[in-house]
Amino acid sequence: MSQKNRLASGGRIDRSKSLRFKYNGREYQGYQGDTLASALLANGVDIIARSFKYSRPRGIVAAGAEEPNAVLQLGATEATQVPNVRATQQELFNGLVSSATNGWPNAEMDLMSYVGKVGGRMMPPGFYYKTFMYPQSMWETYEKFIRKAAGLGRSPLENDPDIYDKLNHHCDVMIVGAGPAGLAAALVAARSGARVILADEQSEFGGSLLHSGEKINGRPAVEWVAETVAELEKHPEVLLLPRSTVNGYHDHNFLTIHQRCTDHIADQAPKGQVRQRMHRVRANWVVLATGAHERPLVYGNNDVPGCMVASAVSTYINRYGVVPGNELVLMTTNDYAYQTALDWADAGRKVVAIVDTRQSPKGARIEEARKRGLNIITGSAVIDVQGSKRVSGVQVAPIDAKGDKVTGSVERLSCDTVASSGGWSPVIHLSCHTGSRPEWRDDIIGFVPGKTVQRQLTAGGINGTYSLRKVLEEGATAGAKAAESAGFADAAKGIALPLSEEVKEGPAMALFHIPHTKPTARAPKQFVDLQNDVTAAGIELATREGFESIEHVKRYTAMGFGTDQGKLGNINGMAIAAKSLNQSIPETGTTIFRPNYTPITFGAIAGRDCGELFDIKRYTAMHKWHVEHGALFEDVGQWKRPWYFPKAGESMQQALDRECKATRDSVGILDASTLGKIDIQGKDAREFLSRVYTNAWAKLGVGKCRYGLMCGEDGMVFDDGVTSCLAENHFLMTTTSGGAARVLEWLELYHQTEWPEMEVYFNTVTDQWATMTISGPNSRKLLAELTDIDLDNDSFKFMDWRQGKVAGVPARIFRISFTGELSYEINVQANYGLFVWEKLFEHGAKYNLTPYGTETMHVLRAEKGFIIAGQDTDGSVTPIDLGMSWCVSNNKPFSYIGKRGMAREDCIRTDRKQLVGLKTKDPKKVIPEGSQAVNDPKQAIPMTMLGHVTSSYYSANLGHSIALGMIRNGHNRMGETVYYPQADGTVIEAEICSPIFLDPKGERQNV
């Protein structure tokens, strides 16, 4: 099919570069410089969608971000599918593949439209809420059908092959929109030397100047645009971002810009190139020069393909060399739109009539139209459109001066295109994002940005300023003010304002909804929000039903909730609601826009923070060894910790049994480097420890270690670990692996805010030390082969630490034990970690030195009844609940953190849940962790639960299962039986016992 609507010349397209593309399986041609929409229009494609609710055929109505209908599916392959691409914003490229998103079998011949035609009347706003209720059980069946109609485009089913990126920026002046106001602002700001970012959603800078045909400094405006852009490109501190939408304006002048780097060639882009980039901008000052969107009028059957916004028609003609029809009827409430009729006539096609809703309009453009002999019908309106898949004619009727009713007889005019203009709505979206409420202005018939606390200026159309001369002036002034305020004095000096002629315009009429001879409810459908099929009748119905707040109206009718966010419809909808409620628009409310200005790809927001880089993997110095020795890993916070080291053919349980036995029988080794470590220096270090731990620290001698529990002010355990006295004023604290950062911040909080007079410094040394724990009866023998330290039990006792060398590397060795065995925790500077680890294995072979991971560590410590904070505690457990009153000192002079909390009424109840040991009646049966205890498993549901199993394992050393768990009043129920009902209906019986299953006297660690 030839490009029947393409003009032979004119526009900014390159007719020498022909591009082939597909829409709904058919091949078409367009030119470089086209959008998908202009190319479709050039080819005479009328129907590009079926409407959401009524399945009515829809065509392209606008030329930019405000387009509600032309929302297409894009992509040549499954992986490069993009749902919901706005054809008016998609640049055409060779090989583009697109299709309509609704309609069966296709948008052209949609069978659902019969349902829409017949059932449409059954679907007023809120009809879902009024029906599908009975019987109750049927809703999910009804819903299946409702869901069939959901959605526009579809998600790809394959993973995204493209990459996305983020860039952070700081600038003095951020200018949003590169139309006349934005360019003028940028020019002035740039010349001051300020750091300027200028972003525009379109592929070219210039905004309305690209199609308006206006003049600046006596020459075509596009020449001024080219010169200005050329100069801006030369300024080193200016960043120009075309194809970049400022989608969000956040607090303290933070803006996000969505740049489409390869969307204009989409799946034809070379591999490895960034598809889209988010710019995160912190601006000192912001200039919003976002312009305005033309409002269509609301009239009967105004959704028939061929009904368009007036300025869009001009844009297609002047920018793309496309006349989207043959015979035009223009309906307008204002002078400016006459330009569309003039452009249409200039393109050599027939202007059937200009229907002006005003009784006696006067202005320069009107004069021009009259001069050209165009048929102007004043005091009238297009009240209805004829045609189904394309406009075939209109009904024109005289209306009263207020536009409330039809006052005379209806005349039919034949035409194929209806352009309408109800005036302009400033693009205030961004200014709303930071919480500023727009203000209504009667003189411009629109909302403008309201008060703001941001360092924000506005220029041009966003202020309701539409004369080019004034737009340029406002732009230059805003650019100068922004630069000056950002510290570039005299920015305004010597700037020659670009000049443009003033065009005389008469006043516009505040008209939104065209009356019909019938009441709205009985008139042909008059669409307000095309994407959501919201009609004037729907809005009136909503207000009649009592939805009087504009927010209610919007929610009840879904107006403005589409992907266009009501850019065309919202103001019309508000006006209709206001009229129906007999109040003014500002009384009815305002319209608050949220980010995004236009939709933003999830991938772009995620940037590189997905896949391998989704979250940090922290490794210890010995990680490589673990990998090479077949470890499986457990995620502990961000750490990758060896979980267990299975040998070929071993099950997990077999590996654990082997690791556990080897440790208890000979010697095992654990990489404990992930434990948090905090270096504490200062003369008040000891006192500080006394305040943050629940137990006593006053008498811990140099060379000694002690276990400590840390509570919040509420008395609940939140971390634990061993702290060693390195010297009188020097301690090394260890924390849980996941709790290190939190504990350090906790210590700093108290030091900086409560006790700043205390002389103490805290520094993290988690990463400084590689920590390897050898544990088991042979650990001394093994270590003795490698160290100069006297390991004799009398000189190096349990809970002592010593400094010396291990394998020739300076080391601190802590004789502490989390397994209950004779244990040494060797700390060396992490650079030597792997070296020492390997030396231990060189010497350890004869002792069957066995590496073990977190799982074996858990079993071994559970055999001893040692808790793991975060597993056996959950933020609701006091040290007393844990049976660890031995670790609570109430004789300390200072009321340490947690002491008062523990003494609250609920915390001293005797029937609290308490940590106990659990021994199953069937020794082989391991109670699943998380099982809930009951006294009587036969009781009715809901059962009275006593507490859950926190840790549970099979102990190869003991030959039976062991568990720790919370039991209400458990400390007083030793020897009693509790029951654990399982999901499969079985019940596991267990006896409450001491949590210390092995070596209750602690002899093994003292040998």
Added chain:
Amino acid sequence: MSEMIAPEKVAANADAIQEVARMDQLAGPAQRAESPLHHADLDTIAKKGPKNGGVTLQEHKLLGHLVIRGSQDNQAFLAGAREALGFDLPTEPLSSVEQGDRSVRWIAPDEWLLIVPGEDAFQVEEQLRAAMGGHFAIVNVSGGQTVLELSGPDVRMVLKKSTPYDVHDRNFPVGKVVTSVFAKTQAVIRRTGEDRWELVIRRSFADYVWLWLQDASAEFGLVVKA
């Protein structure tokens, strides 16, 4: 250099209780030391990888890193630092001083990061301790972090991808040092030359930073220097 002070010995000396534990953590050449990026084998990449690109990465490994803590109101501390180092600790926020093979970075009003050749760490620590008075702390973190140097015309772009901090000339002159967000972790970022920047990162995060830098500089070409 490898003298060790066992706690016993100190405790036994009742007249001068050793207030803090001192320890030369360095072993001899027979004991293999591995920097945090050892596993990435940057040397091989340097040999076999690309020689041209917009970003050059070099790990300055196994240096001596000392965290120095003290109050700027404590003259004995400041004067001691001057005496031991031969220059003042920079008290201007976000500034750094580099003299010879020693460099010190302002981290916080009471915290500095001193980097010296690896073998000097203990000696410098001892000198500082000897010279400083009042309440202060020194912590050897040489094993816990490493220094990455990024250079080349596109480093600034890589930084802009990685940190929300403003790395523009006007805000980040040579010599300035900031601790900020770096990708999902953090780094002490110092500008050491026109197109040269230094990152100090923590050991356990080093592999992540290495992955990140490879990814972020891919479009400019990454050259690894041994």
Added chain:
Amino acid sequence: MQHYSGFGLLKHALNYHENWQRVWRNPTPKKKYDVIIVGGGGHGLATAYYLAKEHGITNVAVIEKGYLGGGNTARNTTIVRSNYLWDEAAHLYEHAMKLWEGLSQDLNYNVMFSQRGCLNLGHTLQDMRDIQRRVNANRLNGIDGEVLDAKQVQEIVPILDCSANTRFPVMGASWQPRAGVARHDAVAWGFARAADSHGVDLIQQTEVVDMVIEDGAIVGVKTNRHGVIKADRVGCVVAGNSGVLANMAGFELPLESHPLQALVSEPIKPILDTVVMSNHVHGYASQSDKGDLVIGAGIDGYNGYGQRGSYPTIEHTVAAIVEMFPIFSRVRMNRQWGGIVDTCPDACPIISATPVENLFFNCGWGTGGFKATPGSGNVFAATLAKGEAHPLAKPFSMFRFHDGALIDEHGAAGVAH
């Protein structure tokens, strides 16, 4: 009240929908009411409805400073579930769940409660322990729940990335089949319409600017548009603004109001039939009947009444969604917004008497209020009617923050929802 039905709809269609009744009146307030409910969100309206329906107290006003259901009711991600950990919370939310299950019929208003099930994913061993613990507790409390392994999760949600090479592979999930989503606005409107039909006065665009307290007891509220309106009892159900009203009454609450953000994608063809939540990766999503992916973001750390939060929170959430559902990378985010959530230190609500006699508060629902709407209203209505806490509400007294009997639901409430 005009009865809604498919037949009625047809009848009205023949009359061009010109004869629909108002859903609620727009009354001038009386001088005095038996009960004033401050706050016309879902919870407040439900309270009014149950006061009238179950306790016969119809001389009730709901005073709303904006429009009905315009706060968090209109801003949440509409998830309904009852799989809470602790007995107290589980019983309360399950009470709500049972009411949800007949709500459309009870209100004669289709709230579109769709029990499409909810998965709470586990990615670490501790996650799985927590899931086991919670599901076991749920089952013994009579709440449906199952623990699934990764393979079963994959069967329910084929588009979820359950592969082993993700940063935090899916190890399993808890599954509550009765959980689901509901149409948030309809919940507020349905309760409002039903309450109005019982004679409750719904007073919109009216802000309470002070509390009238005499001898330690509340006797009325002062409003900006209608002066003082008296009442025997006052119940405040104002979510994020609870602290402001408490301050008017002269006390503080154990609450902080934080921004909580949410976002939706553009509408896409149905592809996600259940609710999928992950505490660890920190994202959750469902798909609405319109086709939008409805996604909740995390809570911002600072206090905020601005109904907006910080952008990095959105970035983290979206990254989590892309991590969980890599195929959504090319789908686009349409809108984002924020609510003001009143968070309690233990992530459980306050349904409570206060230091002021006859003044009651229902607040602190934090990120989890929507799912409780009917239950919350139901027990608060009983509390207001009797002047003492409903048995299910008893554990949720604000005074638990004095004696320490907290109900720590941070695990179950881990991500905002």
Added chain:
Amino acid sequence: MFYIYCPHCGEHREEEEFHAKGQAHIARPADPDSCSDKEWGEYLFFRKNPRGLHHEMWVHATGCRKFFNVTRDTVTYEIKEVYKIGERPSVVAAGN
């Protein structure tokens, strides 16, 4: 996203470097043991939570690790003042 002046680093930094730490100026009771449960509970949990001017604590977590105070409007999110721990605010809400 906020842009917060760190009084220790002497310049504005992105919010990503900070953690919000709740209401400022909550002093730990000098003698916790003599507090009633009510007093202790109020110290622990009860907060002003104002709509409007709020004095709150932040920590420059990814930076100098120092805590400091911020006076911020919780509706507009405007930061009115930043001051160090131990200092008193000069911008306060009427009636405070």
